[in-house]
Amino acid sequence: MTITLNHFSAAAVFALFASIVFGITHRETTRDMVRYGLYCFVMFLGGVLVAGWAMWVLRR
Amino acid sequence: MANSTTDKRSAQTETVSMMSVVAPAVGWFIPGAGHMIQKRWTRGLLLFVSIATLFLLGLAMQGRIYRANGGDILDILGFIGDVGAGGLYIVTLAMDWGQGAIAFATADYGTKFMIVAGLLNFIAVADAYHIAIGKKQ
Numbered sequence: 001m002t003i004t005l006n007h008f009s010a011a012a013v014f015a016l017f018a019s020i021v022f023g024i025t026h027r028e029t030t031r032d033m034v035r036y037g038l039y040c041f042v043m044f045l046g047g048v049l050v051a052g053w054a055m056w057v058l059r060r
Numbered sequence: 061m062a063n064s065t066t067d068k069r070s071a072q073t074e075t076v077s078m079m080s081v082v083a084p085a086v087g088w089f090i091p092g093a094g095h096m097i098q099k100r101w102t103r104g105l106l107l108f109v110s111i112a113t114l115f116l117l118g119l120a121m122q123g124r125i126y127r128a129n130g131g132d133i134l135d136i137l138g139f140i141g142d143v144g145a146g147g148l149y150i151v152t153l154a155m156d157w158g159q160g161a162i163a164f165a166t167a168d169y170g171t172k173f174m175i176v177a178g179l180l181n182f183i184a185v186a187d188a189y190h191i192a193i194g195k196k197q
Binding site for chain 2: 001002003004005007010013014016017018020021022024025028029
């Protein structure tokens with residue numbers, strides 16, 4: 001079985017699972033874990049979008 | 061009375077020190093299990109699903125698994141990352157999966173997914189240890 005993900009979906013899957021692990025391992029309470037997990041997820045995806053647009057600008 | 065209190069304390073200390081060895085070891089072999097044996101069921105399950113899914117997706121994307129090597133520094137680091145996945149890594153090696161397919165452009169993402177899954181498991185193992193020694197709830 002071969003799964004083919006494009007760059008953005010691969011980044012989104014990566015961001016989702018890495019954020020879950022970061023949230024659980026880096027915070028003490030459940031509430032803080034959820035908040036930190038969401039923060040990491042937004043930062044991961046935000047970083048991808050910013051880097052993508054930065055490369056688009058550099059290419060022109 | 062004093063003796064009974066001392067005995068209880070010593071038994072508790074022994075349990076903590078035993079758990080501080082067992083939890084990280086089990087957690088390394090089966091991602092999330094280090095939390096589960098300390099009754100952190102939800103956290104353990106979420107860790108298992110996250111790490112195992114990332115690793116298996118990497119395999120399904122035709123990623124390459126690193127074997128023990130003494131060559132290029134990046135290959136050594138790749139091996140260290142992969143080894144973190146514990147049982148998943150051992151099964152993958154035993155079944156001779158993870159050969160990597162250069163025909164697929166996404167295979168390189170798969171390789172990175174498996175390395176990151178192993179590295180995330182190292183973090184989960186450290187967290188299980190911190191719970192075992194009472195540094196974290």
